[in-house]
Amino acid sequence: MNTKIFFGILALFVLQLKVASAKVVLPSFFSDGMVLQQNSQAAIWGNSDKNTVTVTSSWDKKSYKASVASGSWKVKLATPAAGGPYTVTIDDGEKITLKDVLIGEVWVASGQSNMEMPLRGFKDQPVANADEIIKNAKNDKIRLFLGEKVTWSRPLADVKGQWNAASPEVVAEFSAVAYGFAKNLQAKLKVPIGIIQVAWGGTLVQAWMSAKSLSPYPEVTIPQDNNAALENKNVATGLFNGMINPLLGYQIKGVIWYQGEQNRHEPENYLKMFPAMVADWRQRWNVGEFPFYYVQIAPYISKTEKLSKASLELQPKVPFLREAQLKAEKLIPNSGMAVIMDVGAQNTIHPPDKQTVSDRLTAMALNKSYGFKNVPYQGPEFVSQAIKGSSVWLKFNYADGLYFKNGNSNNFEIAGKDQVFYPATAKITKDGIEVSATQVQNPVSVRYAFKAWAMGDLFNKNGFPASSFRTDNWVIPM
Incomplete structure (x- = not known):
């Protein structure tokens, strides 16, 4: 017998003996x-x-x-x-x-690349202030579990990873958003914080959903169960099977989520699938209706998108995806959305300012989950419009101290029934905002920052920005 084959068989036999006599x-x-x-x-x-x-x-x-x-x-x-x-x-x-x-507070951090993005950054895409944050990262009361990226054809029982205390070496490879969230919470609550990171860049929401939750969508192909890795991370159910299913039942406080860019081609479907995913996770986790806090995607037009015809065709749909995320907050109980209209970066889908994202998720958690009602977390929220002559008057919730960051705003547009939008003048009033344009004498609709790229400039006194929004329900462009 060939020596290599003999020792291969012997090694397999020894391994089988170890498994047969293994501990728990x-x-x-x-x-x-x-x-x-x-x-x-x-x-x-x-x-x-x-x-x-x-x-x-x-x-x-x-x-x-x-x-x-x-x-x-x-x-x-x-x-x-x-x-x-x-x-x-x-x-x-x-x-x-x-x-x-340790006994403390446990959160799961999931989604696509903006959640996965480590403090060290991606190639040629740094995270702001990363060197300083990494240098000061030593904290034994923060424990981080970085889950392996796995896409599988059937639900798995384990996701590989290891718990590590926060240190410069560990946090450099960990989600910048999730670490910032953990650091903020630990400083405020003075208890141990555990974060389980299961995120993968460039992924569709369908990949994070179970087969059952996708059953209302016959157009979505569910992979054959052959107990094998899937070739594409975006195959439906693959990431749920490989990265979420193993965690089901682990007692957690809640989930933070940052995903959506990959579904920007289908905002209407996203508005249905995203809440369905959350409801399914909660039902399967069986630890109660845990908080689910997520990040609205930032405005952007990357350099490659300027050159890609296919991506250029998707750009008009980006604000509609942000709108779907805005609407989802009303459909998902015990949820909240961090608006980041002011921290996007025009030429990258990965804005470098991750600390602001962490801060806004933390504010939401502190107020809604930990009882710190004095901690503000919401920006102005459009409520209604009233048409008076050639002007449209907008009302908002959470509107105390409305202001435009630069003194005025160039993000408002107004249209008549012809659905043609013109740049508008916006004036803050004691009741909200008055919008008008000389080209539109009989206005019907107003839009704010409703583009793929816009730098949000509408804030309230607490320094939180408004989401992009529209007052019409005109058809989403094909």
Whole structure:
């Protein structure tokens, strides 16, 4: 027999013996250094070839027994208020002990490239102030789990990764938005913060959805279940199967999400699919209707889009995708959208200012999830229009101290029934904004910053920007 073949067979035999006599097998996110959600029933699960498994938590010395069914087991640990480090011991006849376990607040960070973008930046695309942030990143109370990027044809049980305390080396490779969110929360709440990052650039929302949640869309092709990696990260269900399904049941406080650019060709479908995805995740997670805070995509026209005919054709649809995200906030309970009309970068889809994004997500979480009602988080929100002669009067919620950043605004347009828009003059009044243009004597509709690229300039006294918006419901361009 060939020597290489012999040693290959021997190695396989030894591996099989090790598997047969292995300790309890846990998903990667149950490991040393993990963070469990405080004051909760935090589930832990895994596999064993024994009949029962006992899990003991050091914070209360309680033991929980689980029966093993078809090789799987699961227990729920009653967690205390934030603290640690603790240990969790798992025993099926052979003990393993998870060390340096913290109890605190756990969030999942998901989406596409603007969530994935690490503090070190992408090639030729830096993150603002990254060097300073990375240099000062050492904090044992912030734990980060960077999930492997996997797209799979069936739901998986594990997403590979490792818990690490924040350090310059770790945060340089971690989501700039998610780390900024964690840093802000930890500084304000004074408790351990755990972030699980599962994000992948350039991905459709369909890839993050389960097969069941996509069933109302017969035009979406669900991949054949052959238990294999998919060739394309944008195959429907692939990222849900590979990166979200393994986490289902892990006790979390909530999710932060930054995605949408890849669906800019289909804003109407996005408005249906995105809320359906959130509802499905919540149902499957089975830990309650957790907060879901997301980022509205920033305005941009990249250099490549200026040169690409196909991309140029998509540009008129970009503001409609932002509009779909704006409308989704009303459709998704316990949600919130961070508006970033003022931090886009004209020539890149990856604006370098990630700290402002983190700050706005944090403000939302502090106010809506942690009871800091004195922390503002909302910008002006268009409510209604009234036509008076040749002017349109706009009203807003969260409109105290309305102002234009540069003293006036060139982002307003007005149209009559012919649907032809002209640049308009906008004046702030005691009740809102008056909009008019000499070319339109009988106005019907107003639009604000409703373009692929616009630098938002309408703010309230708390310094939060308004989303782009329109007052008409005219057909989205094909």
